[in-house]
Amino acid sequence: MSSTPAAQRQEQRLPQSRGSRKSRRAAWLFVAPAFAFYAAFVLVPLAMSFYYSFLRWDGIGEARFHGLTNYITVLTDPKLLQIIGNAFQLVGYFTIIPVVLGLAVASVIRGHMAGPFGTATRTILFLPQVIPLVAAGIAWSWMFANTGVVNQGLRAVGLSDWARGWLGDFVWALPAVGIIGAWVLLGLCTMLLVTGITKIDPSLYEAARLDGARPWHEFRYITLPGLRQEIAVCVTLTVISALASFDIVYIATQGGPGITTMVPGLEIYRLAFAHRQVGLASALAIVLMILVLISIAPVQWFAREKK
Amino acid sequence: MRKQSRHALRIAALTLSVAATAGTALAAPSCGPDPVVLNSYFETGFPLPTRLAEEFTKQFPNVTFDIKEDQFANMMENSPRILSEPNAPDLIRLPSLTDLVANNLLKNLDGYFDEFGWDKFPAGQLVQLRVEDGGRPRGTGSLYAMGLNYSMTGVFYNKELAAQIGMTEAPKTLAELDALMSKAKEAGIQPIMQFNKGTGGLAFPLQNLMGSYGAPEPINDWIFQKDGATINTADNLKAAEHLEGWIKSGFFPSDANAIEYFQMMSRFMGGEGLFMFNGDWESGNFDSNAAGKYGFFIMPPLEEGGRHASMSAPLTFGIGANANNADCAAFFLDWVATNDEARKINVAVGGSNPGGPADLAIPAVEPGSVTEASLAAGATLAQDNGAMDFIANATGAIFAAGWTPELQKMVGGQQNAQGLLDAVQREYETQLSR
Numbered sequence: 001m002s003s004t005p006a007a008q009r010q011e012q013r014l015p016q017s018r019g020s021r022k023s024r025r026a027a028w029l030f031v032a033p034a035f036a037f038y039a040a041f042v043l044v045p046l047a048m049s050f051y052y053s054f055l056r057w058d059g060i061g062e063a064r065f066h067g068l069t070n071y072i073t074v075l076t077d078p079k080l081l082q083i084i085g086n087a088f089q090l091v092g093y094f095t096i097i098p099v100v101l102g103l104a105v106a107s108v109i110r111g112h113m114a115g116p117f118g119t120a121t122r123t124i125l126f127l128p129q130v131i132p133l134v135a136a137g138i139a140w141s142w143m144f145a146n147t148g149v150v151n152q153g154l155r156a157v158g159l160s161d162w163a164r165g166w167l168g169d170f171v172w173a174l175p176a177v178g179i180i181g182a183w184v185l186l187g188l189c190t191m192l193l194v195t196g197i198t199k200i201d202p203s204l205y206e207a208a209r210l211d212g213a214r215p216w217h218e219f220r221y222i223t224l225p226g227l228r229q230e231i232a233v234c235v236t237l238t239v240i241s242a243l244a245s246f247d248i249v250y251i252a253t254q255g256g257p258g259i260t261t262m263v264p265g266l267e268i269y270r271l272a273f274a275h276r277q278v279g280l281a282s283a284l285a286i287v288l289m290i291l292v293l294i295s296i297a298p299v300q301w302f303a304r305e306k307k
Numbered sequence: 308m309r310k311q312s313r314h315a316l317r318i319a320a321l322t323l324s325v326a327a328t329a330g331t332a333l334a335a336p337s338c339g340p341d342p343v344v345l346n347s348y349f350e351t352g353f354p355l356p357t358r359l360a361e362e363f364t365k366q367f368p369n370v371t372f373d374i375k376e377d378q379f380a381n382m383m384e385n386s387p388r389i390l391s392e393p394n395a396p397d398l399i400r401l402p403s404l405t406d407l408v409a410n411n412l413l414k415n416l417d418g419y420f421d422e423f424g425w426d427k428f429p430a431g432q433l434v435q436l437r438v439e440d441g442g443r444p445r446g447t448g449s450l451y452a453m454g455l456n457y458s459m460t461g462v463f464y465n466k467e468l469a470a471q472i473g474m475t476e477a478p479k480t481l482a483e484l485d486a487l488m489s490k491a492k493e494a495g496i497q498p499i500m501q502f503n504k505g506t507g508g509l510a511f512p513l514q515n516l517m518g519s520y521g522a523p524e525p526i527n528d529w530i531f532q533k534d535g536a537t538i539n540t541a542d543n544l545k546a547a548e549h550l551e552g553w554i555k556s557g558f559f560p561s562d563a564n565a566i567e568y569f570q571m572m573s574r575f576m577g578g579e580g581l582f583m584f585n586g587d588w589e590s591g592n593f594d595s596n597a598a599g600k601y602g603f604f605i606m607p608p609l610e611e612g613g614r615h616a617s618m619s620a621p622l623t624f625g626i627g628a629n630a631n632n633a634d635c636a637a638f639f640l641d642w643v644a645t646n647d648e649a650r651k652i653n654v655a656v657g658g659s660n661p662g663g664p665a666d667l668a669i670p671a672v673e674p675g676s677v678t679e680a681s682l683a684a685g686a687t688l689a690q691d692n693g694a695m696d697f698i699a700n701a702t703g704a705i706f707a708a709g710w711t712p713e714l715q716k717m718v719g720g721q722q723n724a725q726g727l728l729d730a731v732q733r734e735y736e737t738q739l740s741r
Contacts, residue, residue, distance in 0.1 A: 056741075060387050060410045145570075146562045165562025168504055170719040254505045257564040257715035273384035275704040276406065277741070 046289075052282035059278045070283035080284065083262045084291070086174060087243045090263065091295075093178025094185055094242035099234050101182075102189035103227070106197050107219055122194070125187040133184065137251030140180040141167060144252075167253050173261045180248050185241060189234040196230030197223060232303030236296050243292050264288045335422045335641075336634035343370045343635050348389060348399040351376045353588070355622070355657040356400070356455060359643055362652055366642075370635060372398075380506070383703065387412060395627025397636040401452055404623070405532065406703045408451055409442025414626040416450040419637040425450075427664040428644070431689075432457060435621060435696045443739075445696075446531035453640040454621020458659040459694070460511050460586045461605045461617060461684050463593070463677070468496050468581045469602070477604030479611045481519045481549075488558050491581045498558040500580025502571035503718055506699075507711035509550065509563070511584035511618070514698050515606035516546035518616030523695040530696045532739060538698070539728040547724035554718055564715050587681035588622075590658030594676045603677050605684035616693030619685070620700070622657070654678065660685045702738045709734035 053070050057063035074080050109121055128136065143149045144166040151163035166176040204222050213221070224231075246265035249255060255262035255270075264284055272281035349356045360372040377385065383402040390399065390412035407413045420426065425433070432454065439448035462484075464474070472491050478484040488498035502508035517526055521542025529536040553559060560566060566574070575583045576597060593601045605615050626636045643649045644663035651670045653661035658678045660669060672678045688694055699706035709731040716722035722730070 058387075058406070058410075060391055060412070145565060146560070165560075165565025168562055168565025168715075168718075170716075170721060256504060256712065257719050258712045258721065270707060274707050275738075276387070 049282040049285050052278055053286050055279040055282075057278045058276040059272065060276075063279075066279055070280045071287070073280060074283050074287050079259060080267070082259060083264055083267050084287075086259075086261060087245065087263045087265075087288075089174060090178055090181060090242040090245060091239055093175065094181040094245070095235055095238040097178075097182035098185040098189040098238055099231060101186055102193045102234065103223075103231075105190050106193035106227075107215075107223055109194065110197050110223075122191065125190045125194075128184045128187045129191075131184075133247035134251050136180060136184050137248045140176075140183070141252050144176050167261075168257050170257055170260055173253055173257060177249055177252050177261050180252060181241065181245065184248070185238050189238065192230045192234055193227055196227045200226040229303055232299050235299045239295050239299070240292055243288065243295065335424075335638070336419065337638050338367055338370045338632075338635035340369060343632050345370060345372045345397045345632055345636060345639065346394060346630070347372045347374045348382070348386075348396040349374055349376050350382060350400045351378050353622075355653065356398075356624075358652050358656050359455070359649055362648055363639055363642060366646075366648070370639075390627045390629075393629055394631065395629035397626060397630040397632045398639065399625055399627060401623040401625045403700055403703050404436070404438050404451055404625070405442040405445060407442075407625070408438045408440075412628050413451045414628050414630060414633050416453065416626070416637065419641070420450050423637070423641045425453075425641070427666070428662065429665050429689075431692070431694065432621070432662050436623065443532040444534075446527065446533075452621075452623045452625040453644070454662055455624050455640075455643055456622050456653045456657045456659040457619060457662045457685070458586045458588045458622060458657070459605075459617050459619035459681070459685050459688055460515060460584060461603055461681065462515070463575070463583045463585055463589070464602050464604070465575070465578065465581055466600055466602055468578070471496065472581070474581075477602070478607050480607050480613075481516075481609050484607055488553070488582070489556070492557060497560060497580045498582060499553070499560075500566075500571055500575040500583045501559050501563055502566040502568045503559075503563040503715055504565055504567045504570075505711075506568070506706060507714035508566075508568065508571065508584075509559070509714040509718065510697075510699055510706075510710050511586075512553070513546060513550050513714070514618045514695065515584060516549050517543050517698075518606055518618075518693060518695065519608050520546045520549070521616075522614070523616040523693050526695050526698065529735075530698060530701045532701065537732055538701075538735065539732045543728060544724055547727050551717060551724045559718065563718050586618075587659050587678075587685070588657060590676075590678040590681045591654075591656050592658070594658070594673065594678050598673075599675065601677050603680040603684060605687050614693055615687050615691045616695060617684075617688055618697050619688055619694035620697050621662070622659070654682070701735060704738060705731070705735055708738070 052063075054066060054068070055063045056066040056069075105125070109118070112118060112121075131139075145151070146163070146165050150166065154160065154162045164172065166172050169176075200222060204226075205218055208218050208222060244265050245263050246269070249261055249263050249266050250269075253261040255266050265288070268281045268285050268288070271277045271284065275281075345360075347356070347360065357372075357374060360374065364371055379400075379402060382400060386399065386402060387407060387410060389396060390407060391410070395412070401407065401413075404413070433450060434446050436450055436452040436454065437448050438445050438451050464477075468491070469475075469487075472487065472494050474487055474490075478487055491498040499512070501512065514526075521540065525536070525540060526538070526543070529538045560574075560580075571583065571585075572589070572592075574580065576593075587603065590603065606617055608615055624640060626633050626640075630636060643653065644661065645667065647670075650661040650663065650667070653659070654670045654672060655678075658681060660682060669682055672682065699710055713722055713727045713730045717724075717727055
């Protein structure tokens with residue numbers, strides 16, 4: 001006697017269910033090593049920082065519970081607020097300049113990416129990415145020095161009054177640091193955008209041209225919407241680079257003059273190791289992490305696939 | 308008879324006991340005959356400790372050094388962690404003492420003081436290395452470190468540029484120094500080459516000016532964290548105002564806030580700047596790389612014949628509380644101060660007073676050299692009892708959080724003399740209250 005339809009359904013489901021359990025187990029096995037590393041090097045330190053942020057501790061001696069005092073200090077101390085503000089000013093340089101220039105460059109070289117020109121362009125644009133940030137910081141420090149190439153150029157064109165020690169100037173130090181960051185990130189953004197632009201169907205541009213569209217219209221209605229995902233990736237990476245910046249600032253200015261170029265990443269390091277205020281440093285780190293999440297959340301929302 | 312023999316036995320036992328005790332007292336710690344590797348942590352950029360280590364190994368072949376080097380700023384940050392490890396360094400360059408003593412990370416050297424007879428050293432030489440239990444105040448209490456040598460800050464000058472403005476001898480008063488700077492400015496010569504990026508290099512001229520205007524004792528009290536001490540005094544205000552005047556007169560480079568220490572040295576040796584406020588640790592460097600081109604003088608007082616005062620600090624080395632070879636490390640520190648060859652290396656390479664027992668002469672140096680001038684300046688300072696510790700050593704973070712940003716603001720025209728002292732004192736009190 002043949003089995004009932006319900007039993008048949010059960011029989012059909014059983015192997016599937018076993019299979020899905022098996023594949024789920026296999027998936028976990030594949031994920032486990034990466035998760036173990038992530039847990040050891042990200043989640044555990046994050047939890048420890050969160051715990052330390054409620055302590056008053058010099059990192060070696062006895063730790064005392066400090067309640068929310070460290071967080072109150074981070075959110076009320078004028079110096080720390082200025083330091084957080086500096087990081088948001090850097091977003092302007094680290095994000096806007098590379099994304100805008102990257103879009104411009106990607107649009108201009110859109111049709112010439114094949115062949116030697118494309119290879120040379122990609123290499124030159126990507127070069128800053130393979131140079132260590134510390135080396136970039138040192139090289140730019142020399143260029144911004146009193147006798148550096150920037151001032152030599154200004155003097156050569158008769159603008160001697162503009163020559164100055166850029167990285168030691170209260171007005172110009174932060175923009176100078178911003179320029180270094182923009183230079184480092186420009187190549188990455190351009191490469192991402194160039195790669196993205198090659199995925200846009202060329203027939204769209206052809207159709208637009210047949211309809212009488214001008215280059216600006218092509219950019220506005222085809223290139224820009226087509227690069228939504230790539231722009232979001234660029235903005236996410238550069239915003240994080242700006243808010244969590246450390247290397248460039250440490251090498252170029254060490255946060256000076258005064259605290260005009262001090263950023264949270266460097267201040268966390270100083271608070272923890274120079275000032276021996278591990279609790280306050282941890283609280284600033286947690287606040288910085290929340291600020292980064294808040295800052296990139298709208299970008300992720302903008303980048304999501306429209307249904 | 309039995310009574311007599313018992314008495315004789317007692318005398319013999321007592322004699323043996325006294326001899327044993329005396330023997331213990333006389334036998335100072337040493338490195339012994341077995342192989343020893345001294346775990347050492349030195350400061351990058353200063354060859355003196357390594358040169359001394361090489362000479363020590365030459366004289367005591369069973370002792371070798373496992374040397375790690377780091378930048379001074381990194382050492383300020385890392386030394387507590389390094390010293391808290393089980394295999395703590397036997398020898399370590401110490402940026403500051405108080406925090407380390409408070410956390411029981413340094414070996415108390417009082418025992419070695421007795422065993423090696425360091426009471427023959429001038430007491431003032433070791434005063435900066437004494438700390439009370441708990442880490443403060445400094446200047447009294449137990450000995451926790453020794454100086455590899457004893458340096459001082461003063462004023463280096465470029466002899467060629469000095470000749471151009473008619474400077475034939477070191478200024479005897481602050482007014483004379485001011486006049487020389489004005490002359491240099493008028494002649495188109497940069498009066499002072501000074502760094503102020505990263506760490507506030509204007510702290511050197513500021514402290515020298517503090518020494519011209521007032522006595523060093525209240526400044527030392529502040530550095531040693533004595534109760535009620537303040538840097539915000541009338542004398543120090545005059546000194547800070549004088550510094551502000553130099554800035555406004557354009558005596559410092561306009562890009563001082565963008566100049567690092569090594570750039571300052573390079574620019575000064577390249578002929579940019581008549582004067583440079585710096586320490587005699589560079590004397591050996593000048594003598595070997597630019598013999599005869601530079602001179603050195605101690606900061607002049609307000610009035611001729613007045614008391615000289617300047618920053619003078621030991622090149623501080625300590626022994627980790629958990630060090631494996633503490634006795635050998637202490638023996639090395641004693642050897643550096645007392646051995647003839649070590650003292651010669653100390654002066655030739657370090658360019659500073661090697662310290663040690665008061666009756667030991669300072670090794671001879673090349674006549675007319677910068678080292679000769681800086682050693683003479685050190686003798687003047689000792690004669691006037693005008694040594695001060697560095698104002699940046701008052702707390703572990705006062706240099707980074709107080710002096711450096713405020714001096715940078717002053718160069719940038721965003722801070723005045725009173726504001727500078729107010730801000731630094733506020734930061735000092737905040738740090739001590741933690």
